[in-house]
Amino acid sequence: MERSKVSYVFAMVSHIAVYMLGGVTVYLALFPISYIWGTFFGVEIHSEASFPLGHMARIYSAPGLGDQQLICAVDGETVYRTGDFVPGNVHERISWDESGTVATFIAAERLIFIYDTKTGIGRKE
Numbered sequence: 001m002e003r004s005k006v007s008y009v010f011a012m013v014s015h016i017a018v019y020m021l022g023g024v025t026v027y028l029a030l031f032p033i034s035y036i037w038g039t040f041f042g043v044e045i046h047s048e049a050s051f052p053l054g055h056m057a058r059i060y061s062a063p064g065l066g067d068q069q070l071i072c073a074v075d076g077e078t079v080y081r082t083g084d085f086v087p088g089n090v091h092e093r094i095s096w097d098e099s100g101t102v103a104t105f106i107a108a109e110r111l112i113f114i115y116d117t118k119t120g121i122g123r124k125e
Contacts (some may be wrong), residue, residue, distance in 0.1 A: 016019070042071045046092045050100035053122050055117050057094045057103040063087075072105045079122050080113040 002096050042060030060071040064067075070082040070092065090108040105113045110123035
């Protein structure tokens with residue numbers, strides 16, 4: 001009877017250890033994938049929806065060698081890439097006009113890009 005209790009406890013501890021080891025393995029496998037994804041496709045740093053039309057504008061940051069690239073996207077489509085931009089937090093903002101069709105992307109207190117969702121035309125500032 002005593003032996004079966006020890007076997008049961010050992011089985012439970014080994015199951016928990018296997019699950020924990022599996023979790024650590026998955027984490028270590030996914031971390032490099034997320035880092036590589038962020039390097040090539042950018043990490044979302046700001047998003048804003050227009051009202052009442054429901055367009056979604058996003059700003060992504062892709063790190064570089066001592067700089068970063070800001071990527072502006074509207075409704076899931078990339079509309080502008082800044083090229084080399086100063087590193088760090090540049091206080092990125094998105095503002096929509098009153099009609100909810102024109103998105104303005106602002107970073108480092110200056111206009112970067114204006115995009116009209118009606119016409120699909122953008123203008124670099």
